[in-house]
Amino acid sequence: MESLLQFRYMIERYAPLAESEWEAIAEKASLRFLKRNQPLISLGEACDKLWFVTKGLIRYYQVDRDLEERTTCFSWEGHFATPFSSYLKSTPSYEVLVALEQTEIVEIHREDITAFIETIPAVNSMYRQVLEEAFLQMEHLNFSLQHRTATERYNTLILEEAPELLQRVPLVHLASYLGISPETLSRVRAKISA
Amino acid sequence: MESLLQFRYMIERYAPLAESEWEAIAEKASLRFLKRNQPLISLGEACDKLWFVTKGLIRYYQVDRDLEERTTCFSWEGHFATPFSSYLKSTPSYEVLVALEQTEIVEIHREDITAFIETIPAVNSMYRQVLEEAFLQMEHLNFSLQHRTATERYNTLILEEAPELLQRVPLVHLASYLGISPETLSRVRAKISA
């Protein structure tokens, strides 16, 4: 499917768009292509764009005190990708977003999106609801991290809820996302398949 | 301070309210008082109200498979309190909100708030920004749970960022919130003060 259209359908999942509204949005939206391992935003850059992934997969990570990369999140086709704190507060990003695969992205400047949120009800509604859903997702992840063992987290967060990540993300990064070492993840997997 | 006014100030932190707008809101808002240990919402109840705490402290927990209470969150004066999933989706709540102290709350029906979000720009703006801030908070908690040890979590999440909880919340619940056993928390504290 044409990539811009994917973004239109995303908005219209929440409320219909008038043709003129869509044209206004499409005019401000541009496409961006990333190669494997290419960063979408690097450490310390400020982010003034909103991104929507139409193809491919983005990994989020922070560089920790010990210089290790700590993976915090993934975004793939059909989802937004943004270093949210930097986007909202116009501060240097402490997280890096990098493509794990060839990735295609719809990009819109924050000022344009902000304007659309004010003027286009469908965008307002979409923005609010995407935020609400992301919040619930996050609550879910939180509970898992607070109160579940490594094995349980792997089972629910990966095997049940995002099995496609297994094919697309190196296990080191999944381990980091689950808050465990790669070796522990390896053993968890060995025990399950035994 | 008069409690309803606290709620008004909350909204006006984000954008000014016309007097007529505030009157419309005040008319729909009511006060509610909870004694220590009194639930604000119980397991399986659906939530169709939004709550704002003006005095006191609310603990959130879920009852797990092993019948243990897993604490997930706290809300105190100046913050909203809501079983967000139940509130948004009108589904039975899987979390319980209970007062840890004598607590005073501003209550507004969801339909009224929804209407105000549509019609009063300040409420729209406040709602969106409170959600955004809560999301950032959650990201922060998440990172801590994913990538920090028990001791580090206690240091940052409690000692640095919410020390007043120490005086107000039994350590069992703080331990659960940090994703560790009460014994471990006790040892962490012993090691720190040594």
Add this chain to the structure above:
DNA sequence: AACTTCCCTTGACAAAAGTCAAGAAATAGC
């Protein structure tokens, strides 16, 4: 195809955290 790099697993051991049980200390409620 050969080479390099990255990825994953496994073993041995160390460290961190959980569990069970007992008792001390603090607190709520009368």
Add this chain to the structure above:
DNA sequence: GCTATTTCTTGACTTTTGTCAAGGGAAGTT
């Protein structure tokens, strides 16, 4: 002020997870 209850700590032990190190295998690049 007293009592019953809750809360917190500590010890001994178990389980889980992390760390270090080595090796095999897959995948990307030239």
